[in-house]
Amino acid sequence: AAGVIQSPRHLIKEKRETATLKCYPIPRHDTVYWYQQGPGQDPQFLISFYEKMQSDKGSIPDRFSAQQFSDYHSELNMSSLELGDSALYFCASSPIKLAGGPNEQFFGPGTRLTVL
Amino acid sequence: QQQVKQSPQSLIVQKGGISIINCAYENTAFDYFPWYQQFPGKGPALLIAIRPDVSEKKEGRFTISFNKSAKQFSLHIMDSQPGDSATYFCAAAIINTGTASKLTFGTGTRLQVTL
Numbered sequence: 005a006a007g008v009i010q011s012p013r014h015l016i017k018e019k020r021e022t023a024t025l026k027c028y029p030i031p032r033h034d035t036v037y038w039y040q041q042g043p044g045q046d047p048q049f050l051i052s053f054y055e056k057m058q059s060d061k062g063s064i065p066d067r068f069s070a071q072q073f074s075d076y077h078s079e080l081n082m083s084s085l086e087l088g089d090s091a092l093y094f095c096a097s098s099p100i101k102l103a104g105g106p107n108e109q110f111f112g113p114g115t116r117l118t119v120l
Numbered sequence: 121q122q123q124v125k126q127s128p129q130s131l132i133v134q135k136g137g138i139s140i141i142n143c144a145y146e147n148t149a150f151d152y153f154p155w156y157q158q159f160p161g162k163g164p165a166l167l168i169a170i171r172p173d174v175s176e177k178k179e180g181r182f183t184i185s186f187n188k189s190a191k192q193f194s195l196h197i198m199d200s201q202p203g204d205s206a207t208y209f210c211a212a213a214i215i216n217t218g219t220a221s222k223l224t225f226g227t228g229t230r231l232q233v234t235l
Contacts, residue, residue, distance in 0.1 A: 008163075037220060037222060037223075039223075045227075045228075046209055046227050046228050047164065047209070047223075049224070052220035052222055053220065054220045059219050059220035060219075060220055060222050062222060094163050096163075096223075098221075108154070108166060108169070109154075109166070110166065112163050113162060113163050114162070114163050116161075
C-alpha cells in the first residue's frame, strides 16, 4: 500500500540558511499535518492543512511557513535556521473524513534536519 | 503543560509477559485516543485507537482500556515479543467534522522486551 512520502530524508544546513521539506500524502488523502520531534521527545504539532487551506496552527515559529498545493502535496519552508531547529520533521496525512469519523493519521518516515 | 501524561517512561518486560502503559488526559473535549508505535529513526505507526463511547477495544495482542470518568486510558500488550521493543506514544484529539484534527501526544514509553 502507498505510504506518505517525505523528501529529503536527511538534510544538513548551516545556521541562518533556509530549508524546504516536502510531503506527498497517501493518494485520496486531503489532510496534511506537520510535526516536529526533538531527540527523545514526543512529536509536537506544527501546522495542518485541509483541502489546501490552513486548518490549525501549533507551536510553529514565525520563521517557518507551509502550504498545501493543488495536488495535495505540502511543503514546509524554514528560514533563518537555528541550532534548535535540529529535529525529525514528520508529515502525516488523513483520508477524507466521514461525518464524526475517526482521525486516522498516517505518518511518513520523516526528514532528519541537522543545523550546524 | 503536558495535556496528555504518560507512564512509565520506560518498561522492561520478559518475553511472553504483559506490557501495560498508562495515559491520563485533562481536556474532556478529547474524543479520539490512538496509540502509536515508533521504532528508532522511523515515523510513528498507528497501532489501535478508541473513541470514548466504548470502554475496551482489542486488536490481536493489543488492547485499549478506557475509563472516561477517570480520564485515563491504557495499552495492554499481551504475550510481549522482542519485536515489540519500541517507543509507544498515546495521543488524543478532538474530532472536528470536515477539518483537520491535530494529535496531542504523551511523552512516550520506551518498551524493551527481553528473552
